Amino acid sequence: MARLQKHYNENIMKQMNDKFKYKNVMEIPKIKKIVLSMGVGKAINDSKLLQNAHDQLKIIAAQKPVITKARNSIAGFKLREGMPIGVKVTLRKKKMYEFMDRLINIALPRTKDFNGFKTNRFDGNRNFSFGIKEHIIFPEATYDTVDNIMGLNVTVEIDAKTDEEAIELMRGFHFPFIKQKKEK
Secondary structure (H helix, E strand, O other), X not given: OOHHHHHHHHHHHHHHHHHHOOOOHHXXXXXXXXXXXXXXXXXXXXXHHHHHHHHHHHHHHOOOOEEEEOOOOEHHHXXXXXXXXXXXXXXOHHHHHHHHHHHHHHHHHHOOOOOOEOHHHEOOOOEEEEEEOOHHHOOOOOHHHOOXXXXXEEEXXXXXXXXXXXXXXXHHOOXXXXXXXXXX
C-alpha cells in the first residue's frame, strides 16, 4: 500500500468524517484519478519531440502514455485532423498515490518561486487542475536525458459533493495551498 493511501485510510477519512458528519463511510470524498498530459505543438514539424515527450512522461508516471491526436484541422497552425500533438496518461489506485506523494514532497518544493496554489483552481466539478512549466522538477527526469524542457498539465479528479470538501481532502494530503485573505 502506498504511503499516502495509508495516510488517507488511517487519518484523513477520520478527519473528514469528524468535520462533515457523513452518515456513511462511502460518502467520504476520495481521489478518483490523476491525469497527466503534455501538449507538444511543435511535433507538427518534428516528430522526434513527440517521442521525447512520450519517453519523459513514461518515466515520470511509471506508466505508458497514450499519444493524443488533433480533433480538428487548423490551417493557421498547419494542423490536420488526426495528427499526433500530445501525450497523456491516467493514473489510478497505487500509482496515483505514489505519484501524488512524489509531487507533493519532492517535485513541488523543487519548483522555482513556488508559494502554493490558490483554492480557486477547482472548476466547480471538484477537479483540481494546474500546470507545471518544467517537467524536470521530477527526479526521475534526469537533466542529462532531456533534449528540451516541456510543460506538464496535472488534473486531479476528486469524488466529492462540494468544492469545500475537495479542498479539505487536498489539505489532508498536505497539498500546498496559499492562505488567502478573506475579502470584505
